[in-house]
Amino acid sequence: MTVLLESPWAWVALGVVLAIAELLVPGYFLIWIAAAALLTGLAGLALPLPFAVLALLFVAMAGVAVLAGRRWYARNPGVDADPALNDRGGQLVGQGAVVACAISGGSGRVRHGDTEWLARGPDLPAGARVRVVGHEGTVLVVEPA
Known part of the structure; x- marks a missing residue:
């Protein structure tokens, strides 16, 4: 060589x-x-x-x-075509959802499409409409719509 x-x-x-x-x-x-x-x-x-x-x-x-x-x-990091491509929680920010299991004590479950997510937000009854304002891992942060 x-x-x-x-x-x-x-x-x-x-x-x-x-x-x-x-x-x-x-x-x-x-x-x-x-x-x-x-x-x-x-x-x-x-x-x-x-x-x-x-x-x-x-x-x-x-x-x-x-x-x-x-x-x-x-x-000089590359610019992704879709920065939230592999961030399912991030893709939901700004979208609406419905409370599936009442949010009490700051936590509950919401339904978006055919998926239920753990949620954190103000106390709300099941069936209330919410808007996703952020996420922490797989927990959506919501507020009343």
Whole structure:
């Protein structure tokens, strides 16, 4: 393997292969390693460096690139098409429901569609209409409609 990677073009090829792998199986990290491999290949083309130096350069650049990538993704999170996609309670905020089991002492059950949810809110009799104003895990926070 060291004989293969002694050529700067092998580093460039490795970078291209890793970039293609990132496209096929996106994971947000191979592209940074691919960039490090491409830069290592370019450095090897610009300067006649032995394999050991190229390998150390690759390791250093890959580490810096991955850390920079993590930092960039932390500062620029992706925007979800539907932020409440996997948040069923969040999807119900603003919608109406009916008290299924009287809310007394601040807790009870409400029905939305064909599902009953634990609910927290003011004391209300069964059958009262409520509006979902929030949620705490799987417990809906409601107020009279």
